[in-house]
Amino acid sequence: MRVLAAALAAGTLLATAACSGGGDSPGAASGTASTVAERPPAAQRTTPSSTPGGELTKAGARSALITESDLEDDWNLVKDPSTWRDSLLLGDVDAAEFLTGRSDAQDCKRLMDSLYDETLLGSPSGASAVTGFEQGDSRLYYQVAAYEKADLDQSMEWLKSLPSACDEFTLTGGDHGDRTVQVVERTLPEEGEARQGLTVSVKGTSDGDPVTLTLDVAAVQVGANAITVTNGGLDGADHDSTDAAVAQGTPRLTEVLAGGTPKPTPSGVE
Structure with missing residues (x-):
């Protein structure tokens, strides 16, 4: 039974x-x-605070910034890099030098203005954070920011066009007379979804003496977010430091967007 x-x-x-x-x-x-x-x-069940390509917060932007340990050589952190301005970058572009006319001249003027006020990719639409470092007469400006995706895509395409559109031109006016500007493309570490590197040199005079301002420019896109680097000065641009900023900074931003918190780079690690 x-x-x-x-x-x-x-x-x-x-x-x-x-x-x-x-x-x-x-x-x-x-x-x-x-x-x-x-x-x-x-x-x-847990919901991550952000996912890859997710919204960048103010705290996340600050967490994604690089430190002195991420750079090579003897860079020192500064308190307020937003006050940096170099008058060698100010002036009007001589449009008569351009075969294609006014359009290319406007692109070159936009480049010089954006280098002066550190708005290389335009104004952020979301969270942003900046940091800066000095080494002798050279300065390195580093920004992490969120943008409107369509605007960021256009800005990256604009940057890619500059070595061809601008190449070499004359900057007039301002306090330094006529200056010769050269824009050369440079290769960046394979980081992010899109990237563009430039080296911009401005030859002119300061207080009657000949000077050359050389700047490395780097932009790396991660979704609707990007890092930008401007590095150089009258002593030239340290290309290795530019590459280190890109190579160390992009993974930090990617990790933040995935909901993580990047660990501090150990002192002495290159």
Whole structure:
């Protein structure tokens, strides 16, 4: 009798399972009972604060900034890099030098203005953070920021056009007379979804003496976010430091967007 009762109970369970989750129809295989069983309890479910390509917060932007340890050589952190301005970059572009006319001249003017006020990719639409470092007469400006995706895409395309559109031109006016400007493309580490590097040199005079301001310019895109680097001075641009900023900074931004917190770079690590 016990054997018979056990068999009847097993048959009842099989029949119940067939009614609730069995059958040949697709809907039956993905029923509510199955969905609930696979979903962990609410206490075990977690929602990351951000995902790759997610929204950059102010705290996240600050966390994504590089430090002195991410750079080579003897860079020192400064308190307020937003006050940096070099008047050698100010002036009007001599449009008469351009074969294609006014359009290219306007692009070159935009480049010089954006280098002066550190708006290389335009104004951020979301969170942003900046930091800066000095080494002798050279300065390195580093920004992490969120933008409108379409605007950022256009800005990256604009940067890519500059070595061809601008190449070499004359900057007039200002306090330094006529200056010769050269824009040369340079290769950056393979980081981010898109990247563009430039070296911009401005030859002119300061207090009657000939000077050359050389700046490395780098922009790396990660979704609707980007890092920008401007590095150089009257003593030239340290290309290795520009590359280090890109190579160390882009993974930090990517990790922040994935909901993580980058660990500090150990002192002495290149």
